[in-house]
Amino acid sequence: MNRVVITGIGFASSIGTGRTEVSKSLRDLRHGLVCRRIAEQDAGPELVVGAVDGFDVSSCEYSDWTFPGQERFDSSLLRSLPPHGPYALVALEEALLQSSLDHSALGDGRTGLFCASPGSPRMVRYRLNRLAATGWNRADPMSVLSSIPATLNFHITAHYGITGANCGFVSACSSSSHAIGYAFDEIALGRQERMLVVSAEDGDAESLLPFTGMRALSRNRDPDTASRPFDCKRDGFVGTGGGVALILESASSARDRGANPLAEMRSWGQASDGYNIAAPHPEGKGLQTAIENCLQAAEVDARSVDWINAHATSTPAGDRAEATALKSLGYAKPGTKTLVSSTKGLTGHGLSHAGALEAALCVLCLDEGIAPGNAALVEPDPVCEGLLLPTQTEIRDLDLVINSSSGFGGSNVCHLFSKTK
Amino acid sequence: MTVRKKIEAIPNPTLTTKPPYPERRGPLARHAREEIEHQLRGFSDATTAGALGLREGSQVADFEACLYGILFFFRPAGSETPDDLPSGQTRLREDLGLDSLSMMEAMFKIEELFDINIDNAELVATKTIADARHLLEEKLSLRTSA
Numbered sequence: 261m262n263r264v265v266i267t268g269i270g271f272a273s274s275i276g277t278g279r280t281e282v283s284k285s286l287r288d289l290r291h292g293l294v295c296r297r298i299a300e301q302d303a304g305p306e307l308v309v310g311a312v313d314g315f316d317v318s319s320c321e322y323s324d325w326t327f328p329g330q331e332r333f334d335s336s337l338l339r340s341l342p343p344h345g346p347y348a349l350v351a352l353e354e355a356l357l358q359s360s361l362d363h364s365a366l367g368d369g370r371t372g373l374f375c376a377s378p379g380s381p382r383m384v385r386y387r388l389n390r391l392a393a394t395g396w397n398r399a400d401p402m403s404v405l406s407s408i409p410a411t412l413n414f415h416i417t418a419h420y421g422i423t424g425a426n427c428g429f430v431s432a433c434s435s436s437s438h439a440i441g442y443a444f445d446e447i448a449l450g451r452q453e454r455m456l457v458v459s460a461e462d463g464d465a466e467s468l469l470p471f472t473g474m475r476a477l478s479r480n481r482d483p484d485t486a487s488r489p490f491d492c493k494r495d496g497f498v499g500t501g502g503g504v505a506l507i508l509e510s511a512s513s514a515r516d517r518g519a520n521p522l523a524e525m526r527s528w529g530q531a532s533d534g535y536n537i538a539a540p541h542p543e544g545k546g547l548q549t550a551i552e553n554c555l556q557a558a559e560v561d562a563r564s565v566d567w568i569n570a571h572a573t574s575t576p577a578g579d580r581a582e583a584t585a586l587k588s589l590g591y592a593k594p595g596t597k598t599l600v601s602s603t604k605g606l607t608g609h610g611l612s613h614a615g616a617l618e619a620a621l622c623v624l625c626l627d628e629g630i631a632p633g634n635a636a637l638v639e640p641d642p643v644c645e646g647l648l649l650p651t652q653t654e655i656r657d658l659d660l661v662i663n664s665s666s667g668f669g670g671s672n673v674c675h676l677f678s679k680t681k
Numbered sequence: 682m683t684v685r686k687k688i689e690a691i692p693n694p695t696l697t698t699k700p701p702y703p704e705r706r707g708p709l710a711r712h713a714r715e716e717i718e719h720q721l722r723g724f725s726d727a728t729t730a731g732a733l734g735l736r737e738g739s740q741v742a743d744f745e746a747c748l749y750g751i752l753f754f755f756r757p758a759g760s761e762t763p764d765d766l767p768s769g770q771t772r773l774r775e776d777l778g779l780d781s782l783s784m785m786e787a788m789f790k791i792e793e794l795f796d797i798n799i800d801n802a803e804l805v806a807t808k809t810i811a812d813a814r815h816l817l818e819e820k821l822s823l824r825t826s827a
Binding site for chain 2: 294321322324334335336337339397398400402498
């Protein structure tokens with residue numbers, strides 16, 4: 261099995277575009293949330309949502325978009341992208357730069373791409389409305405390309421000339437965590453030397469407002485307290501759009517290129533609840549098994565983990581299930597050193613791209629030696645008793661870090677990262 | 682990466698033709714003008730002016746500007762504006778570099794702008810500037826006379 265390291269990360273997120281801004285937000289516990297109406301013409305309910313500064317991709321016409329560095333991208337690439345396309349491109353460019361990977365190296369057949377995109381409900385709506393207006397006689401040629409879940413895959417492989425593995429992953433809110441897990445396997449098994457993992461979400465009215473039907477969104481209109489994982493007063497998640505990219509690479513390839521590994525990915529694990537299409541198992545059984553599988557694969561004792569970046573989205577049922585799972589794994593026992601926090605208190609919940617975003621945050625924190633606190637946590641839910649839930653970011657030399665993800669249907673994924681040796 | 686050049690100056694017509702609209706129609710209503718400008722966001726000013734002129738009247742120059750502007754817009758990234766005027770024999774795929782998707786985009790844009798339908802056989806048969814020109818002339822004439 262080849263060792264796998266991460267040589268690049270890139271962010272277009274509610275807490276910053278670029279690693280420097282993101283790091284500062286984590287250290288200062290500065291969230292990226294605002295309260296506003298997100299439907300067009302100021303319609304619909306006021307909601308707290310994540311805001312990705314510097315990007316305006318609210319239009320369905322690419323020619324209206326503005327985003328950082330857009331002069332680098334030709335209209336022949338942009339015109340068939342969904343609104344989350346620019347998030348993905350900006351994040352990927354940062355990750356490639358950090359990894360010292362030139363575009364010309366991506367067509368070597370040893371570099372692959374795994375993505376997670378939910379497609380674009382906004383573009384589906386827009387294109388179908390236009391098609392219907394013509395009596396279903398005249399479809400925009402970009403209708404399919406700009407809206408289906410594979411959209412990031414084919415745009416990025418074609419644009420960068422990637423000739424290795426190429427696949428998209430769809431498992432609701434654990435989609436991008438699956439992408440990272442299977443990218444790890446590609447390298448560990450020697451199929452590819454490096455894998456780009458890219459994930460992004462529109463985070464707009466069409467993506468988020470349907471969740472009101474499940475009573476899953478927070479109704480709290482205060483951006484400072486709406487996303488409060490593990491807190492007694494949590495009442496739902498806060499959605500966000502954005503994009504993230506990671507460059508996974510074999511340790512030998514990174515060494516040969518002289519690339520700087522930011523962290524090592526040691527293992528991953530997954531398991532399902534087999535319980536309900538949406539609600540988590542009340543005791544987080546699937547998540548517990550996923551974490552056990554991950555730790556077992558790396559032959560790591562649960563107690564040696566320094567920080568767990570929890571999936572906790574700030575929903576009553578989800579956080580309760582995760583806290584119960586973590587307690588079952590021994591993280592609430594006296595003498596535990598493992599910190600537990602959810603960066604969603606800062607970023608909001610990125611849905612399908614949450615897992616990759618939080619994996620990239622784990623890598624950043626390992627590299628910089630920080631463990632983010634739980635933003636807005638005031639009164640921990642009693643179910644969390646015994647868990648170490650910091651409320652301030654701690655400067656701490658981290659060695660082992662876990663990232664957990666859970667999606668609808670109890671699709672649970674866990675990653676284990678460590679400092680590079 | 683090369684930023685696409687806008688086609689600000691459209692070559693003079695190289696093909697003689699009668700204007701597709703036989704009579705001048707006068708200024709468009711504001712909402713119709715705004716709709717055309719909306720549909721052509723990102724295109725050159727000359728393309729938009731050509732489309733507006735074509736809808737308002739029947740200047741040959743407007744026709745050239747609109748058709749060439751749309752076809753040129755969908756060329757591959759990095760395409761240069763040619764020094765020579767495109768001739769009727771200029772091939773859309775081989776010479777301008779339009780692939781099948783770009784051809785469909787260009788035709789869709791023309792369909793939307795002029796509320797016409799171009800079927801698959803017509804699209805496949807459109808291989809040169811002259812073909813595109815004749816196709817559009819025929820469609821607009823048919824619609825006008827209907």
